[in-house]
Amino acid sequence: MGEDRDLTTIRREIRSITDNILELLSRRLDLSIEAGSAKQKQNLPIEDIGAEAELRHHVLEKCGALGIDPDRALRVLNILVDDSVRAQKKQESKPKISHMQMFALAKELEAAGEKIIHLEVGEPDAPPPKPVIDSAINGMKEGYIRYSTAQGLLELRQAIASDYRGSLGVDIHPDQVLVTPGSRFAIYLAISNMLRRGDGLITFDPLWPAYKECAEAAGGRAITIHTNLEDKWVPRQEDFQAALDSGAKMMALNYPCNPTGKSLALEELRSLVQEAQRRGVTVLGDETYRLFSFKRSPSLLEVADSNFVLASTFSKAYRMTGFRIGYVISSKEFVSKLVKVQSLLLTNVPEFIQKAAVKALECQDDATRYAAVIESRMKDAVTQLKHLPVSFYEPDGGFYIFPRVNKDAFDSGESVMRLLKEKNVAIAPGTGFGDYSQFLRLSICQATDQVQEGLSRISGLLK
Amino acid sequence: MGEDRDLTTIRREIRSITDNILELLSRRLDLSIEAGSAKQKQNLPIEDIGAEAELRHHVLEKCGALGIDPDRALRVLNILVDDSVRAQKKQESKPKISHMQMFALAKELEAAGEKIIHLEVGEPDAPPPKPVIDSAINGMKEGYIRYSTAQGLLELRQAIASDYRGSLGVDIHPDQVLVTPGSRFAIYLAISNMLRRGDGLITFDPLWPAYKECAEAAGGRAITIHTNLEDKWVPRQEDFQAALDSGAKMMALNYPCNPTGKSLALEELRSLVQEAQRRGVTVLGDETYRLFSFKRSPSLLEVADSNFVLASTFSKAYRMTGFRIGYVISSKEFVSKLVKVQSLLLTNVPEFIQKAAVKALECQDDATRYAAVIESRMKDAVTQLKHLPVSFYEPDGGFYIFPRVNKDAFDSGESVMRLLKEKNVAIAPGTGFGDYSQFLRLSICQATDQVQEGLSRISGLLK
Numbered sequence: 001m002g003e004d005r006d007l008t009t010i011r012r013e014i015r016s017i018t019d020n021i022l023e024l025l026s027r028r029l030d031l032s033i034e035a036g037s038a039k040q041k042q043n044l045p046i047e048d049i050g051a052e053a054e055l056r057h058h059v060l061e062k063c064g065a066l067g068i069d070p071d072r073a074l075r076v077l078n079i080l081v082d083d084s085v086r087a088q089k090k091q092e093s094k095p096k097i098s099h100m101q102m103f104a105l106a107k108e109l110e111a112a113g114e115k116i117i118h119l120e121v122g123e124p125d126a127p128p129p130k131p132v133i134d135s136a137i138n139g140m141k142e143g144y145i146r147y148s149t150a151q152g153l154l155e156l157r158q159a160i161a162s163d164y165r166g167s168l169g170v171d172i173h174p175d176q177v178l179v180t181p182g183s184r185f186a187i188y189l190a191i192s193n194m195l196r197r198g199d200g201l202i203t204f205d206p207l208w209p210a211y212k213e214c215a216e217a218a219g220g221r222a223i224t225i226h227t228n229l230e231d232k233w234v235p236r237q238e239d240f241q242a243a244l245d246s247g248a249k250m251m252a253l254n255y256p257c258n259p260t261g262k263s264l265a266l267e268e269l270r271s272l273v274q275e276a277q278r279r280g281v282t283v284l285g286d287e288t289y290r291l292f293s294f295k296r297s298p299s300l301l302e303v304a305d306s307n308f309v310l311a312s313t314f315s316k317a318y319r320m321t322g323f324r325i326g327y328v329i330s331s332k333e334f335v336s337k338l339v340k341v342q343s344l345l346l347t348n349v350p351e352f353i354q355k356a357a358v359k360a361l362e363c364q365d366d367a368t369r370y371a372a373v374i375e376s377r378m379k380d381a382v383t384q385l386k387h388l389p390v391s392f393y394e395p396d397g398g399f400y401i402f403p404r405v406n407k408d409a410f411d412s413g414e415s416v417m418r419l420l421k422e423k424n425v426a427i428a429p430g431t432g433f434g435d436y437s438q439f440l441r442l443s444i445c446q447a448t449d450q451v452q453e454g455l456s457r458i459s460g461l462l463k
Numbered sequence: 464m465g466e467d468r469d470l471t472t473i474r475r476e477i478r479s480i481t482d483n484i485l486e487l488l489s490r491r492l493d494l495s496i497e498a499g500s501a502k503q504k505q506n507l508p509i510e511d512i513g514a515e516a517e518l519r520h521h522v523l524e525k526c527g528a529l530g531i532d533p534d535r536a537l538r539v540l541n542i543l544v545d546d547s548v549r550a551q552k553k554q555e556s557k558p559k560i561s562h563m564q565m566f567a568l569a570k571e572l573e574a575a576g577e578k579i580i581h582l583e584v585g586e587p588d589a590p591p592p593k594p595v596i597d598s599a600i601n602g603m604k605e606g607y608i609r610y611s612t613a614q615g616l617l618e619l620r621q622a623i624a625s626d627y628r629g630s631l632g633v634d635i636h637p638d639q640v641l642v643t644p645g646s647r648f649a650i651y652l653a654i655s656n657m658l659r660r661g662d663g664l665i666t667f668d669p670l671w672p673a674y675k676e677c678a679e680a681a682g683g684r685a686i687t688i689h690t691n692l693e694d695k696w697v698p699r700q701e702d703f704q705a706a707l708d709s710g711a712k713m714m715a716l717n718y719p720c721n722p723t724g725k726s727l728a729l730e731e732l733r734s735l736v737q738e739a740q741r742r743g744v745t746v747l748g749d750e751t752y753r754l755f756s757f758k759r760s761p762s763l764l765e766v767a768d769s770n771f772v773l774a775s776t777f778s779k780a781y782r783m784t785g786f787r788i789g790y791v792i793s794s795k796e797f798v799s800k801l802v803k804v805q806s807l808l809l810t811n812v813p814e815f816i817q818k819a820a821v822k823a824l825e826c827q828d829d830a831t832r833y834a835a836v837i838e839s840r841m842k843d844a845v846t847q848l849k850h851l852p853v854s855f856y857e858p859d860g861g862f863y864i865f866p867r868v869n870k871d872a873f874d875s876g877e878s879v880m881r882l883l884k885e886k887n888v889a890i891a892p893g894t895g896f897g898d899y900s901q902f903l904r905l906s907i908c909q910a911t912d913q914v915q916e917g918l919s920r921i922s923g924l925l926k
Contacts, residue, residue, distance in 0.1 A: 007505070010498045015518065017491045018543060019525055021484060025539050026531045028480045035473045042470070055478060062482055068489045076488050079542075080481060100806065104612070123610050133608070137600050145596070145785035147586050149567070181644060181809055188808045197660065197682065213807050219660065219682060322608035324813055343563065344676050345651045346644055350787055353813070 028080065029087055036088030046088045049223060052081060053245035074247065078198025082221055097413050098209060099428035099441065106426035117454040118446055120426040122258065122399040124319040125446045128356075129366040132318060135359035139352030146351070150343035151335070152179025152327070153354045159361045160327055170301045175332045178339055179349050179357075183288055183313035183326035188214045189338045190284055190309040190328060191250065195220030200248035202281065204235050205434030206259055206402060211252040211284075223248050226435065229404055232393055233262040240272070244279045251276045256289040256297050259402040259433050259441040261378075261395020263297040270303040282307045291317040292371050293397035294378065306331065316399070317367050318360035325349060325357050374399065374444070377451055381444045384455045388462050399445045402430070404438045405462060412437050415461065423457040491543065492550055499551030509551045512686060515544060516708040537710065541661025545684055560876050561672060562891035562904065569889035580917040581909055583889040585721065585862040587782040588909045591819075592829040595781060598822035602815030609814070613806035614798070615642025615790070616817045622824045623790055633764045638795045641802055642812050642820075646751055646776035646789035651677045652801045653747055653772040653791060654713065658683030663711035665744065667698050668897030669722055669865060674715040674747075686711050689898065692867055695856055696725040703735070707742045714739045719752040719760050722865040722896050722904040724841075724858020726760040733766040745770045754780040755834050756860035757841065764792070772797065779862070780830050781823035788812060788820050837862065837907070840914055844907045847918045851925050862908045865893070867901050868925060875900050878924065886920040 039046060059077050063070040102120040110116050127133070151157070157174035164172050180186040187210060191201060197219040203211050204225050212222035223246050225239045243251075253272070255263045264272070273283050285300030287310060300310050313326035328338060342348075360367075381401060382394055390403035405412070412429035419425050430439025440458075444451050502509060522540050526533040565583040573579050590596070614620070620637035627635050643649040650673060654664060660682035666674050667688045675685035686709050688702045706714075716735070718726045727735070736746050748763030750773060763773050776789035791801060805811075823830075844864060845857055853866035868875070875892035882888045893902025903921075907914050 004501065004504075005497070007498060007501045007507075010494055010501060011514065014491060014494050014498065014547075015521060017487050017494070018518070018522065018540070021487045021491065021543065022522065022525065022531060022536050022539055023529060024480050024484045024487070026529075026535065028477060028484065029535070031473055031477050031480070034468070035470060035477065038467065038470045038473060041467075044470075051474065055481070058478060059481065059485065062485065066486060066489075068485060072489065072492070073485050076485055077481065080484065084477075103610075107612070121610065127606065127608065133603055136603060140596055140599060143590065145590065145783070147566075147584065147784045149570070184810055185808055210807060217804065217807060320608070321610045322811075322813055322815070324809065324811070341680065344673060344680060345648055346787065347647055348785075348787070350785055350816070352785070 029083060032084035032087050035084075039088070047085060047224075049242045049246045053242065053247070055081070056245075056247050075196060075198070078196070078200075078221075078247075080198075082198035082219075085221065096431045097416065097429050098432040102416060102420065102426050102428055105420060109420070109424070114424055116420075117425045117450050117457070119442050119444075119451065119454045120428045122316065122443050122445055123321050124316060124370065125450075126319050126370060128319045128323075129360065129363040131363060132320065132356045132360045136323070136352050136356035139355035144351035144355055148348040148351050150346070150348050151339045152177065152349060153351060153358075156354045156358050159358050160329070163361050164301060164329070168299055168301055170299075172301070172329055173332065176329055176335055178328040178330075178335050178342065179354055180326050180328060180342065181324040181346065181349050182315065183286060183311045184210055186311035186313075186326050186328045187211060187252075187284070187286060188217070189341055190311060190330070191215050191220070191252075192218035193334070193337055193341060194250045194282055194284075194309075196249075199250075200246055202243045202248045202251040202276075204253075206233075206430065206436050206439070207252075207433055208254060208258040209432060211254075211286075220249075224434070229391060229393060233257065233260045234264075234268070235272075240275070244276065244281065248281055250282045250284055252284045252286065253300065254286040254288075256293060256395065256397030258289065258398060259400045259428070259430075260393055261398045261400055261402065262393060263293060263295070263396035266296075266298040266302065269298050269300070273300065273303050273308070277304065277307045280307075282309065284309045284311065286311045288313050288316055289398040291367060292374050292399065294375050295396050297397050301329070309334065314357050314360050317371075318357075318363065319370065320356070320360060323353050323356060325353050377444045377448050380448060381442065381451055381455060384452065385442075388459050390462065399443050401442045401444065402433075402436075402439055403442070404430075404436075405440065407462065410438050412440055416440070419458065419461060423460070425454045425457045427454075427458070488543075492546060495547035495550050498547075502551070510548060510687075512705045512709045516705065516710070518544070519708075519710050538659060538661070541659070541663075541684075541710075543661075545661035545682075548684065559894045560879065560892050561895040565879060565883065565889050565891055568883060572883070572887070577887055579883075580888045580913050580920070582905050582907075582914065582917045583891045585779065585906050585908055586784050587779060587833065588913075589782050589833060591782045591786075592823065592826040594826060595783065595819045595823045599786070599815050599819035602818035607814035607818055611811040611814050613809070613811050614802045615640065615812060616814060616821075619817045619821050622821050623792070626824050627764060627792070631762055631764055633762075635764070635792055636795065639792055639798055641791040641798050641805065642817055643789050643791060643805065644787040644809065644812050645778065646749060646774045647673055649774035649776075649789050649791045650674060650715075650747070650749060651680070652804055653774060653793070654678050654683070654715075655681035656797070656800055656804060657713045657745055657747075657772075659712075662713075663709055665706045665711045665714040665739075667716075669696075669893065669899050669902070670715075670896055671717060671721040672895060674717075674749075683712075687897070692854060692856060696720065696723045697727075697731070698735075703738070707739065707744065711744055713745045713747055715747045715749065716763065717749045717751075719756060719858070719860030721752065721861060722863045722891070722893075723856055724861045724863055724865065725856060726756060726758070726859035729759075729761040729765065732761050732763070736763065736766050736771075740767065740770045743770075745772065747772045747774065749774045751776050751779055752861040754830060755837050755862065757838050758859050760860050769794065777820050777823050780834075781820075781826065782833065783819070783823060786816050786819060788816050840907045840911050843911060844905065844914055844918060847915065851922050853925065862906050864905045864907065865896075865899075865902055866905070867893075867899075868903065870925065873901050875903055879903070882921060882924060886923070888917045888920045890917075890921070
């Protein structure tokens with residue numbers, strides 16, 4: 001910079017550069033919208049991972065030539081691309097129905113006196129083990145109703161660490177654990193702290209939509225890899241590589257998968273995770289359904305030793321949906337970042353609820369018995385579905401089946417609305433999980449007779 | 464745009480414009496850093512509301528001349544200014560101690576066997592009314608432990624609306640209420656949904672730091688108005704106008720104020736709120752301490768009929784800190800936006816905790832009795848403080864006194880550390896609430912003898 005210049009001179013130059021930047025940005029956005037129209041006319045998708053990767057390489061070269069800091073340049077590029085994508089997407093208009101909306105509609109009908117069969121949400125039909133409720137009550141009576149530390153009770157973090165030591169033989173320190181109000185919040189914290197504006201999160205469709213929505217809420221973008229029933233929902237290598245080339249910061253995995261029921265084998269998981277990590281991508285593993293595995297479903301903790309975030313919850317395994325408690329396991333450093341944000345947003349998870357979670361981890365037999373119930377319901381549902389004109393991957397675990405309806409011009413959004421209104425069965429449409437309008441997601445965690453009756457009513461529609 | 468151009472041509476132009484933008488942004492950031500150094504040498508603050516307002520006017524003129532969309536231009540300008548401020552702030556280095564850190568340090572000492580007097584946090588010393596705990600326990604036993612709607616139980620939203628109708632005579636519809644896990648989350652939701660990146664939030668220092676931190680976590684910026692004890696903590700008109708000129712989107716008010724205990728008179732509040740609203744600024748009112756008013760403290764709901772967000776909590780009035788429950792009151796439209804985000808991040812607040820809150824609102828006599836206890840502790844503390852070499856505004860309400868220590872070169876950060884280590888009294892330093900290194904924040908919500916003993920120990924340090 002040489003000698004000091006005065007503030008007025010510097011400010012004058014800043015003002016003139018600001019003018020130039022504004023003109024160029026405005027021009028760039030106009031061009032993006034023009035490109036968007038051109039893509040629509042050619043029926044091309046708005047997001048083009050290949051074109052983006054190329055632009056990134058170009059920018060990096062330019063940085064070398066001009067002596068610009070590449071980190072800063074890529075951050076700006078992310079913002080520019082993000083702006084473009086948002087501007088182009090505004091031109092699209094296809095409202096999708098989600099499983100949450102179906103649940104809300106079903107609740108409305110129930111409030112009006114209808115009896116609805118719920119195959120749309122993943123809520124266990126049984127209450128938590130009794131000691132869990134007793135522990136929450138005692139916790140309240142004993143005064144665990146005051147402000148607490150944001151990271152969570154040491155007692156609970158120790159119990160979680162020791163649970164993973166027992167079941168997987170992995171060594172987790174309690175400082176690596178953060179107690180959160182449910183896995184949704186765990187996922188939001190992890191994603192919003194990893195992504196800066198415009199940064200990408202790789203996801204594999206079909207998928208529970210919260211990961212993408214959290215990325216977008218945090219100012220980031222989802223980089224979506226479409227997978228197919230024909231491939232048994234395994235992502236294709238070339239798609240995976242292109243997504244990595246797009247400069248993503250994070251990748252979300254969810255096995256057993258909501259909605260497909262797919263699990264990866266240990267070696268498949270290892271290769272995916274290690275390739276991502278080799279490319280500097282942090283892996284977020286949501287293992288909400290791992291206790292409901294009908295064959296071995298490996299954990300992220302078995303294959304990753306750095307750059308990972310595991311999110312899980314007490315909601316499904318211990319039927320504690322309404323208590324809102326889950327957790328993150330990651331490096332001490334990343335966890336301590338998340339603790340600061342949780343402290344700012346929430347102060348802490350109520351201590352008496354944490355006391356209930358400690359007790360839940362002592363109820364393994366009860367949890368295993370419920371998992372066996374789910375497995376048997378899944379078997380029955382699979383048998384029943386085989387008589388219908390649908391194709392599906394037989395779930396390795398979880399609460400859901402994701403069949404494709406083999407009927408021309410089947411529209412899942414329209415069909416689930418008809419099913420709800422005419423047959424009083426609530427089902428999630430495939431469109432809530434990506435571009436899968438021929439698919440339905442069926443949850444099998446309600447009582448066996450309910451699931452069977454629900455499937456019978458559906459069969460009427462499909463035949 | 465005339466005729467259609469092909470995608471390759473458009474992309475080529477986008478690429479070349481991208482190059483130009485990157486060069487200019489890089490140059491602009493270098494200039495900002497240079498300006499930051501120049502300011503430091505002249506001992507000028509990094510954020511200069513006047514200079515910013517001028518730049519905004521200039522950009523708006525430019526937009527008119529060039530036919531650029533002013534909304535888009537101002538959004539970009541916010542991002543540019545935000546980038547500059549962040550780059551310049553990185554050069555600063557003054558770590559501040561907050562009341563939360565003091566609490567954590569005090570807890571560590573307690574864990575090591577020390578007995579600490581807590582004058583640093585605002586946690587009521589009494590448990591909640593007994594019916595509140597009973598209601599939570601019954602709620603759990605009755606099965607209010609399942610997924611629920613994100614907005615909160617209608618029963619609770621009705622009770623909140625009717626509570627405001629009863630106490631203030633204002634008409635609130637239950638659809639205007641969102642139940643949140645504490646007022647922190649209410650504030651975060653409101654701020655993060657109102658501010659887009661780089662947008663400003665006006666705050667009045669000295670102030671509880673969460674508003675600014677939420678604005679920054681959401682990618683926005685705090686536009687801080689410094690107020691003075693000499694002015695009885697009332698903001699100066701010229702500062703307020705300059706802040707409005709800076710193009711802020713939102714303004715946070717907190718009366719009775721944490722940390723000063725200041726409340727505004729009805730007409731003062733009305734004029735502040737109406738002037739902000741006239742300028743298109745949404746007003747966020749945090750009324751956490753309103754039930755602890757020693758003279759009438761008006762509510763935002765009495766002076767605002769649109770563009771407002773009220774945040775409050777059951778933590779202080781009903782001593783429910785560890786239950787984590789609060790709420791937002793705003794327009795139906797804004798509330799329905801926040802509901803979507805809460806649904807994404809948290810699903811819902813546990814229903815049995817909402818049941819406890821319903822019961823709390825039936826315990827008004829109990830709440831009023833506790834408020835009287837706090838008022839009498841405050842009187843005693845004020846009397847005791849008058850014998851010390853401190854100056855302060857006599858609180859109109861709340862849990863805190865914010866005295867300035869009349870000693871040359873008094874450093875609150877260093878002093879509170881000494882007090883904690885040598886006298887086992889935990890106090891929050893003024894620096895946690897803005898640029899107030901000669902001030903201390905004393906919380907008076909612990910038992911009377913504790914507060915008195917704590918103040919005696921402090922007097923030793925001050926005399």
